[in-house]
Each structure stands twice: as structure tokens, then as C-alpha cells.
Amino acid sequence: MVQKNSKPPSAAKPLAAKAPAAPKRRGRPRAYEPDVALGKALDLFRRDGFAATSLDDLSAATGMNRPSLYGAFGDKRALYIKSYQRYRDEARAAMVDIFGAEAPLRQRLERIYKIALDIYLSGDSGPRGCFTVMTAASEAVSDPDIRAMVLEGLVGLDKAFAFCFRVAKERGELPGDADATALAHLASATIHTIAIRARARVPRKDLEAIVKGAMDVMCAAAAPPK
Amino acid sequence: MVQKNSKPPSAAKPLAAKAPAAPKRRGRPRAYEPDVALGKALDLFRRDGFAATSLDDLSAATGMNRPSLYGAFGDKRALYIKSYQRYRDEARAAMVDIFGAEAPLRQRLERIYKIALDIYLSGDSGPRGCFTVMTAASEAVSDPDIRAMVLEGLVGLDKAFAFCFRVAKERGELPGDADATALAHLASATIHTIAIRARARVPRKDLEAIVKGAMDVMCAAAAPPK
DNA sequence: ATTTTTTTGTACCATTTCGCATGAAATCCC
DNA sequence: GGGATTTCATGCGAAATGGTACAAAAAAAT
Structure with missing residues (x-):
């Protein structure tokens, strides 16, 4: 019941950094790092989905016993939502620089898809896919709040790609x-299809081929066939 | 506990029709129609996924009590697999004619996507998406047999589309x-992205717009911009 | 009518699940 | 050190879950 792997989550609260080191809390110190615990929960949810992940699983993975889990994150649904928010934050952080970069279109697409593949294919027990896609496909999508988050994730990606292509046109x-x-x-669809195929354990090489073909088509207008 | 909606499943066993009417079975007659029961189970699994669908739910939906369910289809996993097989058979049947048709490319794509949208958007309690995508995203994909089915579904679609485009090239x-x-x-990816978005309750009009844009790009080479 | 065969319906079991109550433990403030 | 405060850890309990045993029921075969 002790948390291993207490890697600093690189940036718990990058902005408005209150209490940077030791806030000197009053009672017994907590035996877990909320950020790494949330990361473990995210890993589980990503692998098994909402319904198939039990509180016992979460407890074992996070190193927190059930009451601590409950106190820290609320019930299972709340923990799922927090996990999803964290996933989105991380994915966004990993991609936002590239979307806004100065590089040429093709290069930006290549970088985006490389990051996506890294995210979707990582995982100790098999590739994990995209959490947005997973959530959309799960029963969790019947929850209006969660559905709203999924929708936000989908259109967010659409908009980022659209910005990319608009800039490319201007250039x-x-x-x-x-x-x-x-x-x-189409760019989003390519993200989605590789997320799904990754779950089916399609090897990275094949996914890269799919991505390359998609980029060729999407950038084709740049160099008209004639 | 009685099956309503005993619509004839249109074709229980279209080929090799043994026992067309009354095989005169020996014991107590079953109170359910295996085909409609499987259809109900499929509906449930598509809406909620594997883990979140309980045997009680299945029992209520099919009108069969648990032992009958078990006797007819095996355990929950077996029922899931049979449901998935049925889904694939139906989806394939709905599309195979179009894939092999003589119509021009654009028209064939339009028809395929129309059918896909019909499948993904139907359902009494919200759009149901694509079962292959759902399964890939669920924990069921950790089962090798199920994963193999998913993979088969994915590459099957790829091949059908590839055939389409190859024929279009020859023509x-x-x-x-x-x-x-x-x-x-890309055509498969478009299928996947609309399946996912349908689950998030993106309205049909928007999905149709996505499909149209994708078809425009995919058929773009047909009429080079210049 | 009796037997045989097949399915139904009820009830049950062992396990898992989620959530919480309760008391012990660890730290800070005085 | 004593009290206050926060967290940990054990474990309970009610409900749900997957699966099954068993007898009653319904039909055909004899």
C-alpha cells in the first residue's frame, strides 16, 4: 500500500504556483502524491474502461485505500472525470506547441502524429489508445457531463487542425x-483511426504507413498531380 | 418475461434452409426466438459495452431468464461474441452489394456512408455507433479472440474500400x-470518426457534412483542381 | 397414460462491488 | 507534553454480479 514511482508529475500546477515546496499542512501527512495517484487511475481507466475498473483495482494501483481515494477524488465517476481532464491537459500540452509552430504543414502534421502514436502505443500492458475515443465508445458517454467533455475534445482537435490548414493556405x-x-x-479522422487500430494491436509500423498515406493525400493539393 | 416484438428476423438461416417451418422438436417449446433475443442482446451490448451490461439486463431485454440465456448462448462472453458476429454479418450484408456495384466511385461512397450513418445513428436510447469501434475501445479487446475479430473487421473494411478505389482507378x-x-x-478513418462522433451525439447533419468533405477530398484527384 | 426429452422459472451460492463508519496513527500548534 | 487536525487502515454492509441446481411444465414418443 505504498506508492512507488513518485516521479514528480513535472508540473502539478504550472500557473499560479501557490505553496511551491512545503505548505506545512496540519494533520497527518498523506502517504500518496495526488498527481501520481491520478496518473495511475488514468492508466487503469484507459486500459479497462469505466465499468470494468473497480475501486479495488484503483486502490491497488494508486496505493491508496478506498476511503483515501474517496476523500481525495470523490466517487468513481468523479475520479474518472478528473482522470479524463488530466489526460486532455497532457495531450493538449504535448501538442499545442506544434499546432502553433512556424514549421511547414507537412512537418507539423508529422510531429502531431508522432506524438499521437507515442501516446496511443505506450502502456505496459498493451497499447492504450486515445482516452477520448475510449470514453466516447463506452457507456460513460451516456453521462451528459462526460459526453460534453468528449465533444469538447473532438471539436478541440478539429479546430487545432483547421487552424493548421488555414495557416498553410495563407502561406x-x-x-x-x-x-x-x-x-x-480528415486529420482528426486519421487520429481516430490510429487510436482504434492501436487498441487492436496493429503494429506501429503499419500505423505509421497509414499516417504517411493520409498525410500524402492531405498535402497532395500542395503539389497538384499535374 | 415474455418476448414482445417477435418480428421475424427476416432470414434466420438464409442458406441451407433445413427445417424451414416446424422441425417438431421434442421437449417443451422454447418461449423465445433465438434470433430476436440475440438482436436484443446486441442492442444492449452496443449501448453499454461488455462490462456495463449485466446478465440481469440481458435477461430483461431478451425476455429469457438466466438459465435459458446460458443454455442458448453460453456465458456472457460467448453471448458477446455471438452478438458481434451477428452485427458484422448484418453490416457486411448491408454494404457488400454496394462495394461490388457498378456505380461510379462517388455514388458508391455516398451509399456506403449513408448506410453507415443509418447504422450508427439508430437506436431508441441514443445513437449506437459502430460495434467494432466500441469493442476495440473496450476492455474486451484484451481478449485475443475478440481482438482478432476486431482486427478482421477493420481490415475487412479497408479491403472493401481499397477494392473500390482500385476499380475506380481502372475506370x-x-x-x-x-x-x-x-x-x-482514409475512407475507413471517415467511418471511424463518424462512429465516434455519433456516440457523442453529433447531429446527423454535421456528420453528413464531414462525410461530404471527406468524399470531396478523396475524389478530388478525379477532377484535378486545375 | 406413461415415459422421455427439452425448456422454463425460482431460488440459491459465492464473489465482487461501492461506499462508509470507526478507530488508530501521524503531524502541527500551543 | 497535550490538544487539535488530518489522514490512514481495517473492515463492515447492502446491493449487484455471474453462474448454477433443481423441480415444475410442456411437448413428443411410446
Whole structure:
């Protein structure tokens, strides 16, 4: 029941850093690091989904006993939501720089998909896929709050890609009549398809081939076939 | 505990129709129609996934009590697999004619996506998405047999689309240097993305717009921009 | 009518699940 | 040190879960 792997989560609260070192809390010190515990919970939820992940599993994985879990995160649903928020924050953080970068379109796409593959294929017990896709496909999507988060994640990705393609058009990397929105949806669809295939244990090499083919088509308008 | 909605499943065993009417079984007649029961089970699994669907739910939905369920289909996992097989059979049957049709590429794609949307958006309690995607995203994918089925479903769709695009190339609807495999993966990806978005309750109109944009891009090579 | 065969319906079992109550433990403040 | 405060750890309990035993029921075969 002791937390191993207490790697500092790199940035618990990057902004408005109150209490940077030791806030000197009053009672018994907690035996867990909320951030790493949430990470473990996220890992479990990603692997097994909401319903198939029990509090016992979560307790074992986080090193927290059930009452501590409950006190720290609330009930299972709340923990799931917090896990999902953390996932989105991390994924967004990993991609936001690239989406806003100055590099040419093709290069940005390559970087985005590389990160996506890294995220989807990591995991000790098999590839983990995309949590947004997992959640959308699970029964959790019947929960309006969770569904709203899924929708937000989906359109957020669409918008980021659309921004990319719009910038590329302005730079002349794509012809003026290219449909940035349609290309963005295709780019998102490629994200989704590799997330799904990763879960089915399609090897990375194959996924990379799919990504490459998709990029070729999406960037094709840049170099008209004739 | 009585099965309503005993609509004839249109074709229980279309081929090799043994015992067409009354095989005169020997014991007490069963109070359920295996085909409609399996359909109900499929509906439940599609809505809630494997883990969140209990035998009580299945029993209530099928009108069969638990021992009958067990006797007819085996345990929960076996029932899930049978449900998935049925789904795949139906989806394949709905699409196979179109994939092999003589119509021009664009028209065939339109028809395929129309059917996909019909499948994914139907359901009394919300859109149901694609069972293959659902299964891939669920914990059921850790089961090797189920994973193999998922993989088969994914590559089956890829191949069907690839065939479409290859035929289109031969007919001159696409330039000779078009990458049929890459286009097929994009076509599958479009299927996947609308399945996911349907679960998030994106309205049909929006999904149709996504499909249209994707088709425009995929068929773009047919009419080179210049 | 009796037997045989198949299915139904009820009830049950062992296990798991989620959530919480309760008391012990560890730390800070005085 | 004593009290206050926060957390840990054990474990309970009610409900749900997957699966099954067993007898009654319904039909055909004899």
C-alpha cells in the first residue's frame, strides 16, 4: 500500500504556483502524491474502461485505500472525470506547441502524429489508445457531463487542425480553394483511426504507413498531380 | 418475461434452409426466438459495452431468464461474441452489394456512408455507433479472440474500400498514381470518426457534412483542381 | 397414460462491488 | 507534553454480479 514511482508529475500546477515546496499542512501527512495517484487511475481507466475498473483495482494501483481515494477524488465517476481532464491537459500540452509552430504543414502534421502514436502505443500492458475515443465508445458517454467533455475534445482537435490548414493556405502551402475544415476533419479522422487500430494491436509500423498515406493525400493539393 | 416484438428476423438461416417451418422438436417449446433475443442482446451490448451490461439486463431485454440465456448462448462472453458476429454479418450484408456495384466511385461512397450513418445513428436510447469501434475501445479487446475479430473487421473494411478505389482507378475515375490503399484507409478513418462522433451525439447533419468533405477530398484527384 | 426429452422459472451460492463508519496513527500548534 | 487536525487502515454492509441446481411444465414418443 505504498506508492512507488513518485516521479514528480513535472508540473502539478504550472500557473499560479501557490505553496511551491512545503505548505506545512496540519494533520497527518498523506502517504500518496495526488498527481501520481491520478496518473495511475488514468492508466487503469484507459486500459479497462469505466465499468470494468473497480475501486479495488484503483486502490491497488494508486496505493491508496478506498476511503483515501474517496476523500481525495470523490466517487468513481468523479475520479474518472478528473482522470479524463488530466489526460486532455497532457495531450493538449504535448501538442499545442506544434499546432502553433512556424514549421511547414507537412512537418507539423508529422510531429502531431508522432506524438499521437507515442501516446496511443505506450502502456505496459498493451497499447492504450486515445482516452477520448475510449470514453466516447463506452457507456460513460451516456453521462451528459462526460459526453460534453468528449465533444469538447473532438471539436478541440478539429479546430487545432483547421487552424493548421488555414495557416498553410495563407502561406501558399495549399491552394486557395482547399477546404481547411474538411482537411481538418480528415486529420482528426486519421487520429481516430490510429487510436482504434492501436487498441487492436496493429503494429506501429503499419500505423505509421497509414499516417504517411493520409498525410500524402492531405498535402497532395500542395503539389497538384499535374 | 415474455418476448414482445417477435418480428421475424427476416432470414434466420438464409442458406441451407433445413427445417424451414416446424422441425417438431421434442421437449417443451422454447418461449423465445433465438434470433430476436440475440438482436436484443446486441442492442444492449452496443449501448453499454461488455462490462456495463449485466446478465440481469440481458435477461430483461431478451425476455429469457438466466438459465435459458446460458443454455442458448453460453456465458456472457460467448453471448458477446455471438452478438458481434451477428452485427458484422448484418453490416457486411448491408454494404457488400454496394462495394461490388457498378456505380461510379462517388455514388458508391455516398451509399456506403449513408448506410453507415443509418447504422450508427439508430437506436431508441441514443445513437449506437459502430460495434467494432466500441469493442476495440473496450476492455474486451484484451481478449485475443475478440481482438482478432476486431482486427478482421477493420481490415475487412479497408479491403472493401481499397477494392473500390482500385476499380475506380481502372475506370479512369482516379488518376493512375492515386494510392488506393491510402485512400481506403482514409475512407475507413471517415467511418471511424463518424462512429465516434455519433456516440457523442453529433447531429446527423454535421456528420453528413464531414462525410461530404471527406468524399470531396478523396475524389478530388478525379477532377484535378486545375 | 406413461415415459422421455427439452425448456422454463425460482431460488440459491459465492464473489465482487461501492461506499462508509470507526478507530488508530501521524503531524502541527500551543 | 497535550490538544487539535488530518489522514490512514481495517473492515463492515447492502446491493449487484455471474453462474448454477433443481423441480415444475410442456411437448413428443411410446
